[in-house]
Amino acid sequence: MSAIGKVSLRDNILQRGQRKERGKLLVFNHAVLLVLTAFAVIPLLVLAFNSLKTELEIGQNPLGPPTRIVIENFPTAWEEGDFAITMRNSVIYVVATIAAELVLGGLAAYALARKKPPGSDLLMLYFLIASTIPVWMYIVPLFVQMRMMKMLGTFHGLILIYIAGNAPLTIFLLRSYMIDLPRELEDAARVDGANEFQVLTRIVLPLTKPGFLTVGLVVGLGVWNEYTLALTFVHDPNRFPVTTSFAKFVDRFDTNWALTSAGAIIILFPVMVLFLALQRQFIEGLAEGGIKT
């Protein structure tokens, strides 16, 4: 009895001490975190403020909130920056890449996770090594090859490059999701008379949906934000994605902060909406994706 009493008393003191210590420390923690949060947010706030000011006002008040809100910058930037065309193009690049990546990656990952045909280990090694090859190693010959095959500056040319670039990540992620799935579920379906295709569509796909969502988000964000490959492989303004088109726009309106800020807001708006809606999936997906590649 007394021994137990002693232990619990010690625990109590320890806990109270901890709580006290934690309480003191948290002020410091919050102070540090607030400073870092300000570092992340203030540039974005200034961007938002400037997109709502006239150029004249930015000259007098470059950082603070607008005294009078003007929204004219947005239609002007939309017109001058050809956003109607480039937004459509970027949507095409993103949607086509995600769709192809999920279908083709899903098929490949399923085969590798479940059927393990002879040569699977070699294939995984191939993708592991391939994922470490820098784009600079093959960008010049790829350019020549794309030109020879008349795929330079086409939608499908750049989409193929995006699919290939994201292939190792997709396979590693989806395969690991599928391997974690208990086999018994699939066997049970087979016993009930489901064929292989039904096993895939009715059992495996619904249960690995989080994996597909993760890959879709990571790949989609990467393609939406991608600059280097689009710069290299697409030279026709009618097929520019928002990134390369916006870079040219910024060069043209170099000193017009009101206009370039509005353009930047247009590009980041869809990303921010998705991010705020799917924070957890985004953060965990990108963290997982960052480690797997």
Added chain:
Amino acid sequence: MAVLAQKKPTTIFEKLADETWRRKFLRNVLIPWLFIAPLLIIHIFVVAIPAVQGVYMSMTDWGGINPNVNFIGLENYHKLLFEDHSFGKSLNNNINWMLFFLTVPFILALFCATMLSQIKRGGMIYRSILFIPYVLASVVTTTIWKNLLNPKDGILATTARALGIEGFEVAFLGRTDTALISIAFIDNWHFWGFLMILFLASMQSIPPVLYDAAKIDGANRWEEFRHVTLPGIRPIVLFMFMMVAIWSFLAFDYIWLITQGGPGGASEVIATQLYKNAFQRFEAGYAAAQGVVISIFAGFIILVFVMLRRRGWDI
């Protein structure tokens, strides 16, 4: 049993004639490989074949357009390493870039993740906000900071003026001595939150029992960090050390978007030089050689880490 054993086909012709074998082959070999084939073929077409071609191209004097190609062996590499002084300068900039990214974001991320891991309430909000810069496109980030670092109305210039401090009305991105580090600062603004999230996730998987034990042993906060937190997150820290070191040799888009390597080559790195050689000066063979050199650096970094791991540095 004996009958079955007798029937088992051995040669390829017998196998093809045997129906059960055919069905098995179809189900366990052919169909799985047909599932894998489309993605694999695209990948080979986009990555593997050009990567091999790149090695050959680096040993030619090809310009990129005219059909005139001569095999010149290792001449491009000789020129790169011993004659082209701008390459040495670029390499030096890459190394400075690497030193910046192996220290600043790591310290920032470790510190912030430690602070954040001790918070119970509101942690998610900090986590989300601190992660926002990472989801922005490079064109957006560079536009924001080109404005903010403007010498006349930028955030530094204006704040310094308001506080009465002189010497901050500087074109940080236009001066040879500050261009590269300013671009690194901007890229880091975008990048460090990602590192922080990785470290935080790893810290949260350390068993709380270990912290309790450290407390009972009378460890102070530094000792707790040094002997419990750091060993717990060591694998991810070392892995990211490797990745960041590799990425440092691939740096391109932030530099290209802000200075294109200028002013006067002050922010030139291997990748921006490669891009100019390939697509503006039409020296495809020479650019390919630079691409191979970048890959060798990347391969070397991986090799160093694999060797250290073999030596018992449990990464």
